[in-house]
Amino acid sequence: MSENIQQKIEQLRKELNQHNENYYLMDEPSISDLEFDLLLKELQDLEAKHPEFHDDNSPTVRVGGGVTKIFPTVQHQFRMYSLDNSYDYDDLADWEKRIIKTIDEPVEFVAELKYDGASISILYENGKLVQAVTRGDGFQGDEITSNVKTISDIPVKLTGDFPERFFMRGEIYLTRKNFDKINKQREEEGLDLFMNPRNTASGSLKMQDSGEVRKRRLSSVLYQFVSQEVPAESHWELLHQAHDWGFTISEQAKLCKNLDEIKEFINFWDTERHNLPFEIDGIVLKVNSLKQQRQLGYTAKSPRWAMAYKFKAEKVETELEKVTYQVGRTGAITPVANLKPVLLAGTTVKRASLHNEDIIKKLGLHEHDFVYVEKGGEIIPKIVGVNEEKRTSDSKEIEYIKNCPECGTELIKLEDQAIHFCPNDLHCPPQVVGRMIHYVSRKALNIDNLGSETIEQLYKERLIENPADFYALTKEQILPLDRMAEKSAQNIIDGIEKSKEIPFEKVLFGIGIKHVGETVAKKLVKNFNTIEDLKKATAEELCQVEDIGMKIAVSIVDFFNNPENILMLERLKSYGVQLEKGENTNEVLSNALEGKTFLFTGKLSLFTRESAEEMVEKHGGKNISAVSKNLNYLVVGEKAGSKLKKAQDIGTITILDEQEFLDLIG
């Protein structure tokens, strides 16, 4: 029994962590917020009943975001908490009761809009903006100061009578208007559209080029002052002081004396929110008195003095016109419900994703059914049910297609997946185009100026069918394309030429071998010097490489077994594309670590694991993957676990922290 519960808890944690990663790091959630919150609630309840399975790293304790490797990591001097959620007035009444139990004097609340964006903590010293950090996991976040400085309504210099040093926290968001503008431009450029303003705001903050961030025209609202000493008695006063110092605070915030006033505020904004120039996903309630806030304190994840009230997703009924199928760039098939247009949460909805065959079956969807459509967490609308009473007796059940709508090939379904695929990866049009778009992308061959729209046109004109064809293109062939001018055509040709200098590992990533991502490509290049060596490797040999399992190995072997791929590689080589390891990849900086073996464990904060392993190699050392007598040094980050214990037990291994490792290589 308890084993089952433990398994369930672990499975929920795993699932939630994956959703957190999709949401916070990739900015691409795959489920609605409500679904996420229900899963989280299930886990919370189980953990509460079974404290023996408590874990400090559980998604019920840790805020879901993390830090990226792109920006410096900064520890928060004051932890950034999450908010507890409620969905109805009963939840709110319970919360009020709990507060009254602790505090036996009148309690006032500030009701604010819950802006749907990304949270930020900004440090001001002597009136100047000195540092801006994302919430990250609540303990540490990404330092994105230069990006935040591009946001026009965030003051870099304060006015009036401000404290010497404090943090101002708030939300960075994107107005609906600016979001639409960005998407319109992306559409013109043939780029994928962004999903919603929240993800776009959060993604924009993590861009590396501040100039690009500026172009996104982000907005801010600041809602919390944090400091060792606080120059006021209430949250309300602080908000207004912050306004005097130059911050944008919420115009809609309201002081409420009791639950009735709170309800009125919520009801008003539940309908009025669609007329706001930005998206909100609820209301935030905060105890106004700072003294009372201190008395109430915090739970493991959220303040007890604040509560979010999430609006329910709106639901409407409409008719299903037909189901069509999209073929993605990886061959994945997505069924789409085409709906009779209907107004939902302020926008006209015509289509809803059905995800896969199982979902269609679960809904029991029939042709021309009347369906309920919901916009949860303002993501892509979703069909949540069928009004069977309106179904006519002769209506047929939706039958899933058997063949690819783009190329006619019979679809396949992988055992452990719900999705159908078109296996014709070399000749199915969207897959062919997808592969070439991937090839030119920034992390692969980085061919600037060659957008997906141009690639689609070139493909339609039968000028290109695989990456090798890029190198045979001439300016004369490109010029006649839509909206192409002399200069842009030349830029494309120059970009293609320049890509011949891109190192082997990126080319290997770019040619699109299934399951070979950026990291795997790097690992392969470390172990195989040339494409020829890689081609000769058996699946067993490939499995010897760290992090490469049978699935990846088989996919690599399959790739090289296909004569069309071999031909493409030969052509790439003849054009001068890098298919061998360059000299500088093996650049040696010293032989300080000659003959020594290293292993990194735990959460590293001064460098990434990858760059650490690279440093070891550049200084003549060797990385190994397990703790054994052969290991000389174990470098431990935060929360090192079993590896550290094992190393201590062996007794001959030198244990270093990150700084000591850096000292070692000077």
Ligand SMILES: NC(=O)c1ccc[n+]([C@@H]2O[C@H](COP(=O)([O-])OP(=O)(O)OC[C@H]3O[C@@H](n4cnc5c(N)ncnc54)[C@H](O)[C@@H]3O)[C@@H](O)[C@H]2O)c1
């Ligand atoms: N769909 C998914 O896959 C997925 C995955 C992870 C999280 N989520 C969603 O994200 C949320 C996760 O919770 P969370 O911890 O990020 O926080 P949250 O969004 O529930 O609430 C906390 C955040 O609200 C923001 N906020 C906006 N206006 C505010 C105001 N006036 N005062 C204070 N804070 C304000 C702050 O950024 C704060 O960090 C949940 O709603 C969850 O459903 C969804």
Ligand SMILES: [Zn+2]
């Ligand atoms: Zn196909």
